[in-house]
Amino acid sequence: MEKIKNFKLTVSYDGTSFRGWQKLPGTDSETVQGRLEKVASLLSGCETAVNGAGRTDAGVHAIGQVANVRLPGELSCTEIRDYFNRYLPETVRVVSCEEASDRFHARLSAKAKTYEYYFTTGEKPPVFERKYVYRHPSAVDVSKMDDACRLLIGTHDMKGFATAVPKKKSSVRTITGASVSSADGFGLFGHGNAPDVYVIKLTGDGFLYNEVRIIAGTLLEIGSGAMDASNITKALETGDRHFAGFTAPASGLFLAKVYY
Amino acid sequence: MEKIKNFKLTVSYDGTSFRGWQKLPGTDSETVQGRLEKVASLLSGCETAVNGAGRTDAGVHAIGQVANVRLPGELSCTEIRDYFNRYLPETVRVVSCEEASDRFHARLSAKAKTYEYYFTTGEKPPVFERKYVYRHPSAVDVSKMDDACRLLIGTHDMKGFATAVPKKKSSVRTITGASVSSADGFGLFGHGNAPDVYVIKLTGDGFLYNEVRIIAGTLLEIGSGAMDASNITKALETGDRHFAGFTAPASGLFLAKVYY
Numbered sequence: 005m006e007k008i009k010n011f012k013l014t015v016s017y018d019g020t021s022f023r024g025w026q027k028l029p030g031t032d033s034e035t036v037q038g039r040l041e042k043v044a045s046l047l048s049g050c051e052t053a054v055n056g057a058g059r060t061d062a063g064v065h066a067i068g069q070v071a072n073v074r075l076p077g078e079l080s081c082t083e084i085r086d087y088f089n090r091y092l093p094e095t096v097r098v099v100s101c102e103e104a105s106d107r108f109h110a111r112l113s114a115k116a117k118t119y120e121y122y123f124t125t126g127e128k129p130p131v132f133e134r135k136y137v138y139r140h141p142s143a144v145d146v147s148k149m150d151d152a153c154r155l156l157i158g159t160h161d162m163k164g165f166a167t168a169v170p171k172k173k174s175s176v177r178t179i180t181g182a183s184v185s186s187a188d189g190f191g192l193f194g195h196g197n198a199p200d201v202y203v204i205k206l207t208g209d210g211f212l213y214n215e216v217r218i219i220a221g222t223l224l225e226i227g228s229g230a231m232d233a234s235n236i237t238k239a240l241e242t243g244d245r246h247f248a249g250f251t252a253p254a255s256g257l258f259l260a261k262v263y264y
Numbered sequence: 265m266e267k268i269k270n271f272k273l274t275v276s277y278d279g280t281s282f283r284g285w286q287k288l289p290g291t292d293s294e295t296v297q298g299r300l301e302k303v304a305s306l307l308s309g310c311e312t313a314v315n316g317a318g319r320t321d322a323g324v325h326a327i328g329q330v331a332n333v334r335l336p337g338e339l340s341c342t343e344i345r346d347y348f349n350r351y352l353p354e355t356v357r358v359v360s361c362e363e364a365s366d367r368f369h370a371r372l373s374a375k376a377k378t379y380e381y382y383f384t385t386g387e388k389p390p391v392f393e394r395k396y397v398y399r400h401p402s403a404v405d406v407s408k409m410d411d412a413c414r415l416l417i418g419t420h421d422m423k424g425f426a427t428a429v430p431k432k433k434s435s436v437r438t439i440t441g442a443s444v445s446s447a448d449g450f451g452l453f454g455h456g457n458a459p460d461v462y463v464i465k466l467t468g469d470g471f472l473y474n475e476v477r478i479i480a481g482t483l484l485e486i487g488s489g490a491m492d493a494s495n496i497t498k499a500l501e502t503g504d505r506h507f508a509g510f511t512a513p514a515s516g517l518f519l520a521k522v523y524y
C-alpha cells in the first residue's frame with residue numbers, strides 16, 4: 005500500500021463568482037472547496053477531502069487561505085501545486101504546497117486569522133481594483149474608526165456581531181488586533197494608483213458567521229457619524245445585533261492570513 | 265453667449281470589455297470615446313467631441329490616457345470630474361481634470377507616450393491580476409529581452425512592426441525608451457503578491473497600429489529562444505512584418521502616460 009502524506013496548501017482566490025468556500029450539495033463547481041476536492045480526487049484516484057481554515061462566505065476573497073489534504077506520498081510539493089493550478093479555474097491558485105505533520109488540520113490547528121476589509125469613500129472606486137473594494141456612500145473619519153477598534157480588542161461574546169449564532173457552541177471569541185488605516189500599497193500598480201482606499205484589519209482566534217462584515221459595517225457607521233462608538237460596547241455587553249451596524253458587502257473582504 | 269473652456273482629462277479604464285478607444289458608428293457605448301462623449305454632451309447640452317491622445321485598441325487598458333474636451337466655462341474642474349465619474353461605467357474613471365489652453369489638443373500636442381506590457385511565464389497568472397497580465401506559454405530570458413530592446417531605440421521606419429501601415433503618411437517613428445524588467449510593485453497588494461510578472465516599457469513619439477503588441481511578441485520570442493535578436497534589425501531595415509514576432513494579446517497592454 006502506498007504511503008499517504010498530509011499536505012498544507014496556501015490558496016488565493018477571487019471569490020466574486022463563488023458561492024463561498026464550503027462545498028454545497030450539488031454545486032461543487034461553484035464553491036472553492038468543491039473545486040479543490042475535484043482536483044485532489046483526480047490526483048489521488050479516490051474521493052479526497054480538502055479541509056479549509058476558514059469558511060469564507062459567497063463573494064469573499066482569500067489572499068492566504070490555508071487547507072490540508074491527504075495525497076499519495078510519492079508526489080512532490082511542486083507536482084501537487086502545479087497539478088492543482090493546471091486544473092483549477094483561473095480564479096483559484098495554489099500559491100504554495102508543503103508537507104505537514106500527520107496531525108495538522110487547517111481549521112483545528114489554526115491559532116488565529118487575519119481578515120482585511122477594503123473600502124473607499126471616493127466618488128468612484130479605482131477601475132482596476134473595483135471588484136475588491138467596497139464603496140461606502142458617505143465620508144468617514146478614519147481615525148475615529150481606528151479609535152473605536154480598541155473597544156473590540158479582547159475576549160467577548162460576539163453574538164451581537166453575528167447573523168447566525170451557534171446554538172450549542174460558544175460565541176465567545178478573542179480579537180487580538182483591530183485597526184483602520186490607509187491601504188498603502190494597495191492597487192494594481194502599487195502605492196498611489198488607488199487613492200482614497202482604506203483597510204480594516206482584524207485578527208482573532210475565530211470569527212462568527214458574518215462577524216467581520218458586521219464589524220466593518222459598524223465601524224463605517226461610526227466613521228460617518230451615523231452611530232456612536234459606544235454601540236460597540238453595547239453590542240458586546242448585551243449580545244443584541246440591533247446595536248451593531250449594517251453587514252458590509254462581501255466584495256471588500258479578504259481572508260488574508262492564517263496563523264499556526 | 266457663455267464662455268467655452270478647454271479641459272484636459274486624465275482617464276483610466278479597464279479595456280477588457282471595450283471595443284477600444286475610438287468611437288465607431290452605432291456602437292458608441294462599446295468604446296471609451298463614445299462613453300465619454302455621451303457624458304460630455306449631457307454636460308454641455310450639445311454634441312461634444314472628446315479627443316484622446318492614443319487610440320487604444322479593443323481590450324487595451326489605460327492608466328493615464330489623456331483627452332481634451334470643450335465645455336461651458338462656468339463649470340469647475342471638480343464638478344466636471346465628478347459629473348463624468350457619476351455617469352461613466354465603473355470601468356472608466358476620470359482621474360483628474362484641469363483647465364488647458366485653448367490650443368491644447370490631446371493627440372496633436374502630445375510629445376511622447378509610454379506603454380507598458382505585463383506578462384508572466386509562471387504556471388498560472390496571479391488571481392487578482394489575471395485580466396491584466398498575459399501568460400506566455402514558455403520560459404523567457406528577461407535580460408536577453410532587455411538587451412534586445414536597445415536595437416529598438418532611435419528613429420526607424422516601423423512598418424515591419426505594424427499590422428496596417430498608413431498609406432500616405434510616414435511610418436517613421438522614434439523610440440526613446442525600451443526596457444524589460446521585473447514588474448516590482450505590480451499586484452493588487454503591492455510588491456510580492458504577484459511574483460513572476462514582468463513589464464515591457466516602451467516610450468516614443470508615436471506608435472503604429474499594433475506596434476507595441478508586435479514589439480512585445482517579438483521580444484517574447486527572442487526571450488524564449490524562438491527568434492534571434494537580429495530579427496529586430498532585419499524588421500527595421502526591410503520593413504518586412506515576417507521578421508517580427510507574433511502580436512501579443514491586448515489584455516497585457518496599458519497606455520501608461522502621455523507627455524506634453
